[in-house]
Amino acid sequence: MALDQVTMGSRMQTEGYKLTRPRRAVLQVLADSGEHLSPAEVYARGKAIYPRLGLVTVYRTLEILADLGLVKRVHLDDGCHTYAASAVGHNHHMVCTLCGAVVNFEGGEDLSALVRRLTEHTGYRINDHWLELFGTCPACQTTRSERQG
Amino acid sequence: MALDQVTMGSRMQTEGYKLTRPRRAVLQVLADSGEHLSPAEVYARGKAIYPRLGLVTVYRTLEILADLGLVKRVHLDDGCHTYAASAVGHNHHMVCTLCGAVVNFEGGEDLSALVRRLTEHTGYRINDHWLELFGTCPACQTTRSERQG
DNA sequence: CTGCCTGTGGAAACCGTTTTCACTTACCGC
């Protein structure tokens, strides 16, 4: 489950950031959306909530949130730099390449064996990792098969 | 082992692309480097090999190579869009966050079990995946521990 | 309520990337 607006907001405050109206608009956009959004999309949706919102503030807020780990930067092979609300704890995500839906999941220990093996073989000390899966969500599979007969 | 210049060059030709001097310079840069390089870095190094090289051609060549799977786009949380020569077959990479060295490795079956489980639980059809590991290479571990006493 | 200091947002600057277009070059057939 992705973090909600209140959780993200109070975390920002405990970190010393003021909880302003523009920032709340950005939080709400990210919390309400199950997708990954570009800064421009966050801006557009945010303006519906708080019309005076500026694009600059969207960038600044996204950077703060990413630093705090409250949102994740999602990278796509073409069209990087989109953002999605994090889930609780360490997690990865699965992106629908048709509609952009993002599902978070916990990697579990699936990778720890791989990491251990690589450390032994290469001497690398692994600090972090990053896993993204790409595919089609159930809804888009249905749509597509209907369209194709 | 990363692909060499000759392998990449002949693959380009069989795909119908001419093997020009500027393109060979780009291939050589990528084949010789164990790191991931930004387009600007490829351009700088390429000019040492072929001084008339243009930045535009670097971009175009990188796009072709990425489409053919001969180089991989490496995404870093900060500073996306760098490129590294691929290895043979499907593979992932491990990036040294201190010196930028990239090691390719095969994901093996570690991920297929995860993919199967996710497909069952979520209904997503997984087409592709993308795994990056971040850490410190043996050389940088040594350097750092020396520096720190 | 008041003041201070963080935060805001329009405009301009910035910079990586793409497009344009006249010129060049690899490659095929002879």
Next chain:
DNA sequence: GCGGTAAGTGAAAACGGTTTCCACAGGCAG
């Protein structure tokens, strides 16, 4: 080897996303 031809090239201009600047606004502590 030697054109002919279509693909490729690169300088410069256009483009678009991101960052910086700076005067102003508004949370929050006292």
